Amino acid sequence: xxxxxxxxxxxxxxxxxxxxxxxxxxxxxxxxxxxxxxxxxxxxxxxxxxxxxxxxxxxxxxxxxxxxxxxxxxxxxxxxxxxxxxxxxxxxxxxxxxxxxxxxxxxxxxxxxxxxxxxxxxxxxxxxxxxxxxxxxxxxxxxxxxxxxxxxxxxxxxxxxxxxxxxxxxxxxxxxxxxxxxxxxxxxxxxxxxxxxxxxxxxxxxxxxxxxxxxxxxxxxxxxxxxxxxxxxxxxxxxxxxxxxxxxxxxxxxxxxxxxxxxxxxxxxxxxxxxxxxxxxxxxxxxxxxxxxxxxxxxxxxxxxxxxxxxxxxxxxxxxxxxxxxxxxxxxxxxxxxxxxxxxxxxxxxxxxxxxxxxxxxxxxxxxxxxxxxxxxxxxxxxxxxxxxxxxxxxxxxxxxxxxxxxxxxxxxxxxxxxxxxxxxxxxxxxxxxxxxxxxxxxxxxxxxxxxxxxxxxxxxxxxx
Ligand code: PMP
Numbered sequence: 001x002x003x004x005x006x007x008x009x010x011x012x013x014x015x016x017x018x019x020x021x022x023x024x025x026x027x028x029x030x031x032x033x034x035x036x037x038x039x040x041x042x043x044x045x046x047x048x049x050x051x052x053x054x055x056x057x058x059x060x061x062x063x064x065x066x067x068x069x070x071x072x073x074x075x076x077x078x079x080x081x082x083x084x085x086x087x088x089x090x091x092x093x094x095x096x097x098x099x100x101x102x103x104x105x106x107x108x109x110x111x112x113x114x115x116x117x118x119x120x121x122x123x124x125x126x127x128x129x130x131x132x133x134x135x136x137x138x139x140x141x142x143x144x145x146x147x148x149x150x151x152x153x154x155x156x157x158x159x160x161x162x163x164x165x166x167x168x169x170x171x172x173x174x175x176x177x178x179x180x181x182x183x184x185x186x187x188x189x190x191x192x193x194x195x196x197x198x199x200x201x202x203x204x205x206x207x208x209x210x211x212x213x214x215x216x217x218x219x220x221x222x223x224x225x226x227x228x229x230x231x232x233x234x235x236x237x238x239x240x241x242x243x244x245x246x247x248x249x250x251x252x253x254x255x256x257x258x259x260x261x262x263x264x265x266x267x268x269x270x271x272x273x274x275x276x277x278x279x280x281x282x283x284x285x286x287x288x289x290x291x292x293x294x295x296x297x298x299x300x301x302x303x304x305x306x307x308x309x310x311x312x313x314x315x316x317x318x319x320x321x322x323x324x325x326x327x328x329x330x331x332x333x334x335x336x337x338x339x340x341x342x343x344x345x346x347x348x349x350x351x352x353x354x355x356x357x358x359x360x361x362x363x364x365x366x367x368x369x370x371x372x373x374x375x376x377x378x379x380x381x382x383x384x385x386x387x388x389x390x391x392x393x394x395x396x397x398x399x400x401x402x403x404x405x406x407x408x409x410x411x412x413x414x415x416x417x418x419x420x421x422x423x424x425x426x427x428x429x430x431x432x433x434x435x436x437x438x439x440x441x442x443x444x445x446x447x448x449x450x451x452x453x454x455x456x457x458x459x460x461x462x463x464x465x
Pocket of ligand 1: 124125126128157158233263264265290291
């Protein structure tokens with residue numbers, strides 16, 4: 001057997017080997033093998049480069065995670081220093097280490113009031129498994145072990161483990177999994193699809209009211225928690241209409257239901273504040289986070305736990321039979337600390353809130369006149385452009401009377417963007433999604449927009465518009 005540490009193969013070689021041996025996530029293998037996978041080789045700033053030398057502006061920050069951009073030496077150095085001093089030790093069995101403690105302290109500092117306790121994991125999915133186990137354990141400690149139902153939303157995404165798939169509201173994932181009765185789902189606050197005949201504020205109350213209806217249907221004393229993303233990301237960047245979150249919180253308080261804000265995408269500056277909860281005035285009981293915590297340079301996630309929950313677990317919980325080999329991995333925590341220092345010291349979060357975020361929103365909204373564009377949604381540096389069949393009649397692709405299947409035009413546009421325009425965007429159904437690195441400059445936003453406009457025009461031409 002030969003194992004190479006330096007590679008000298010052609011793109012075709014890599015594609016052949018990849019098809020022979022690698023099963024990628026969320027992939028239709030037959031389709032991918034027919035087309036050939038893209039081999040990404042390096043990245044710098046907001047740019048990625050593939051094995052054919054094509055430079056692509058990364059409008060998605062990897063998978064919504066490379067918040068400080070690619071190529072930051074400080075993160076490499078933080079990892080190297082920590083690997084040299086203590087590459088690994090567990091945090092089980094009455095041990096801890098400095099990077100984990102220091103990171104827990106810093107997270108308590110930057111998260112909303114009262115979220116003072118961190119449980120570490122390696123991925124967003126694991127964080128949400130921890131959320132489920134912690135919530136159920138909490139209600140056991142409260143003497144109400146029957147409070148098991150966790151309510152979440154259609155098209156919410158909370159990860160891919162068995163529990164996280166249940167929590168999420170993705171129909172295709174449910175079909176390949178199964179949905180346990182402990183997990184219940186309500187409709188999403190998707191104004192453009194579900195409420196455009198109403199004022200957004202009125203729709204917000206109606207959409208939040210679906211939570212109350214579900215709580216009453218399940219029985220208030222059976223409901224453990226409600227979980228949602230401040231802005232629903234992978235479901236298509238669904239920005240809740242004004243008043244939605246306030247009403248959701250009122251309902252949770254009324255019935256004593258724990259509130260979980262999944263900050264895996266919205267956290268660490270994406271919406272122009274440290275957390276989406278700051279942007280929308282949410283005061284959660286638990287807050288899972290991942291991605292931007294290390295800017296994706298190394299896997300790490302956390303669940304921040306409010307004093308009112310943690311104190312019960314500490315006082316009455318006994319041993320919490322839960323944890324991972326890599327909970328609080330020292331190298332990952334050291335990278336997270338340095339990443340948070342960069343976000344803070346370079347004023348990146350503030351810049352998204354006051355400068356590049358509003359500029360991005362304004363640039364994206366300028367596309368609203370395009371014949372294919374039905375709605376534009378943006379907060380901070382996350383946004384979506386919804387492509388539609390007929391904007392005047394509010395006809396979506398896939399609706400009765402539309403000439404295209406749902407999602408087909410979105411994929412056409414994405415393929416044009418990546419292959420013909422050098423821009424990485426994502427298509428969720430027919431919504432084109434943006435989530436660039438938070439260090440993107442105004443000039444780079446202009447560049448991103450002109451590439452996207454070109455992709456839109458190519459798509460419109462394909463459709464004969
Ligand atoms: N929650 C949210 C809101 C997410 O967007 C994601 C990932 N896209 C997850 C959880 C799962 O994170 P991971 O892929 O790290 O397991």
